[in-house]
Amino acid sequence: MPDTRESVLRGDCANCFGLCCVALPFARSADFAVDKSSGEPCRNLREDFRCGIHTRLRPSGFQGCTVYDCFGAGQRVSQVTFGGVSWREAPETARQMYEVFPVVRGLHELLRYLTEALALPAARPVHAEVRAALARVEALAAGAPDALERLDVNAVRAEVNPLLLRTSELVRATVGxxxxxxxxxxxxxxxxxxxxxxxxxxxxxxxxxxxxxxxxxxxxxxxxxxxxxxxxxxxxxxxxxxxxxxxxxxxxxxxxxxxxxxxxxxxxxxx
The missing domain is CATH 2.160.20.80 (E3 ubiquitin-protein ligase SopA)
Incomplete structure (x- = not known):
């Protein structure tokens, strides 16, 4: 069984290369104080890849950062997919790392939902299918950078969604x-x-x-x-x-x- 414990499916900034602070774009709004393009490091990102205003994000105008979670994709892409070598150490990997990150994030979100489905007794009739889907998504998330860059995560989501719908129906049917x-x-x-x-x-x-x-x-x-x-x-x-x-x-x-x-x-x- 793949390692999909809750702790693995939560962001661990200490083991990430600040990917959400670099790869993702944002626009000046109620959620962000400034504009930032994809691939541009946030002005608050420190040399150690930690956020310089982490404890005061909301009052500093970066509320959007407080409602984001990579579901553990950041540390996986940083430490596993790219072997612990950062985009600063190997600039030639930066573009692909930024492309792969949101793909793995999408896969980890699915792992989060599938893991929850397995813990719901009312969904036992579909647990075998859920386990199979969990193993497949985990295998995809463990893929090489080239394979991940080509992966259509929306197609994977479309494959998994019927199982999540069925899980929901089984659990909600217990309400009467x-x-x-x-x-x-x-x-x-x-x-x-x-x-x-x-x-x-x-x-x-x-x-x-x-x-x-x-x-x-x-x-x-x-x-x-x-x-x-x-x-x-x-x-x-x-x-x-x-x-x-x-x-x-x-x-x-x-x-x-x-x-x-x-x-x-x-x-x-x-x-």
Missing amino acids: GRPKSRRGADLIGKRLRGAKLRGADLRGALLIAADLTGADLSLADLIGADLRDADLSDADLTGALFLTQPQLNAARGNAATRLPEGFERPAHWAA
Whole structure:
């Protein structure tokens, strides 16, 4: 079985060459204080590949950095795919390293979802297929730079998605009744205080700045849901499916927000 432990699928900046700070572009906005093109090192990136303003990103205008996670792709590309030799030490590898990084990030995100699916007892009918998919995606992520650069990660995502959908259906069926479906719905800024969304399908829903105070989101499928600035104060996310730490980091909440096991309460949330 491939090593897909939760700790491996989280960013480890100490073992990365600052790839998200170099490979990815961003534009001056509410999330970033400056413009930066792909391949251009962020002005805050130090010689040791660490962020010079890590402890004050939000007040410095780099909120976008606080809601990003490479799912462990950074350290894998740095230490495994390119053998621990950085783009500074071998500038000729820089272009390919920057191309490979988002591909591996996409594969690691899929590994994160598949690993979660295997831990859900209600999804046991598809566990054999999930294991096979997990092994295949892990093998792809372990590929050589040339193979990764050519890989169509969207095609891999399309192969895996039916399994994740089936997993979601099996788990949400345990709620009973007919769970609500708001898949891909535009719920930007909607007032959803106290909404009964237990077991709801919210895949890809736009919940930007939505008021979800006190909402019941337990066992809801939140894969790809946009929770930027959504208010999750007093909400119940127990057992929420395919939720990620970056989604929580992009939202607002408080000490009474109930989180699934293994998640960290964002530092900027209200007490």
